[in-house]
Amino acid sequence: MNNLLISVVIPTFQRPDLLQRCLTALGSQTLPTDQFEVVVVDDGNDADTAALVRNLARQGALQLSYLGQSQRRGPAAARNRGWRAARSPIIAFTDDDCIPQPDWLRAALKRFDAGASVVTGRVEMPLPNRPTAHDRTTALLETAEFVTANCFCRRTALEHVGGFDEAFDIAWREDSALQFAFLRAGIPIDACPKAVLVHPLRPARWxxxxxxxxxxxxxxxxxxxxxxxxxxxxxxxxxxxxxxxxxxxxxxxxxxxxxxxxxxxxxxxxxxxxxxxxxxxxxxxxxxxxxxxxxxxxxxxxxxxxxxxxxxxxxxxxxxxxx
Known part of the structure; x- marks a missing residue:
């Protein structure tokens, strides 16, 4: 019997260490693990990533599934494959380098209980003591209206707009394209500040x-x-x-x-x-x-x-x- 309330879709590309950190955080959710699943879509078809997910799945701490892409097509295509393979009526999206906080899923589900169709959470990106211009620009993600690193959608809303626009084949503007598709279709987007995830800044080459x-x-x-x-x-x-x-x-x-x-x-x-x-x-x-x-x-x-x-x-x- 399927008791799933929500499915978490994570696109990843050759970053098993970061993915493991994200999955560990999902294992610490206050929502019972039998009420959600995690679908990892590997855009790199990476052997280490596949082994990580399958080993964690065998341990049974999370309901995990792994989907390998035959060729790299970008996070929009990976997310589309993930939500279409998911088994629950509500889809949560995050990224492999994010750390969902313990109440992340539970807080979002409360908004759906109140009738929401699409929900966007809050992203925290702590800056180092001496941030570079690149750091300051990247941290603007905190103030974005809608980011797919922290959003939740009813399956019916995604089906209505056709999911992500796969013409955006890198990690840029695919989130705004989905947001605008919802707005054009008249589907409201609710903010949920209590659905928090931390998105640490990763060191960048000069x-x-x-x-x-x-x-x-x-x-x-x-x-x-x-x-x-x-x-x-x-x-x-x-x-x-x-x-x-x-x-x-x-x-x-x-x-x-x-x-x-x-x-x-x-x-x-x-x-x-x-x-x-x-x-x-x-x-x-x-x-x-x-x-x-x-x-x-x-x-x-x-x-x-x-x-x-x-x-x-x-x-x-x-x-x-x-x-």
Missing amino acids: YAPLRDERKNRYDALLYKRYPNLFRARIPHYPALVTAYYGVVASALMTLGGAVAGNKSVVRAGGVGWLLLTTGLLAYRQANQPIGELPKNGLVTIVSPFLSVYWRLYGAIKHRVWYL
Whole structure:
């Protein structure tokens, strides 16, 4: 007999140590373990991950199942496979690097008992004593309206909107795409501050901000799908975007002036580039040791060009006016 009240779906990719921490936290839920199941969808089809989940399943502390993806398709596709394979009418989503707090499931279920269709919980991301600019940006997840690291949906709501949009094939904007799909369909999203999970910041390589600029191409896709909701609910950071375009324009102006042999144009472009880059570097270097200056300087110089490239790439690929 199926007594399950809720199914927890966790996409993972080659991080068995983090996944084990998450599963340990789920084993400490105040909700009895016979009332929920955990579905792990392995987007890396990793042998160590499979062994971890199957060993824990044999121990019997959790009702665990493992699904391996034949090829990497991103967390949206992994979550879709997970909720469709789940056995309960309510689906909880979290990520392998999160730590659900003991009352996480019980708190959310109370909102469903009151008639909710979709619930979003609260994410805590403690910052280190000397956070980097990348840390501060990542920790903005705490203030997001809706994150799939901590959300709960009735199966019927997911079926109504078709689940996650798998065109978002990396961990970026797939949560907003699901949120906007619910809102467009008239499905309300209830906040549940008592459904708490901790999302520790993981140490990032110094070049992580450069790698992350590729995410900008998915903003164009989200804008194309939901232009009004995008404008109303996605932070735009106009000062930063303007500065990035200004840096690129100044660099092109300097280059054009050099090619034309016009020293005044070279000088004007160079001064503009220097002023804008200095301002951006001051923000990135804030509260950081002086030894980080070379790395931060390189990231500051390169980031505007990558950001503008990926924004324009997304606009062209998805044929939408998004700058």
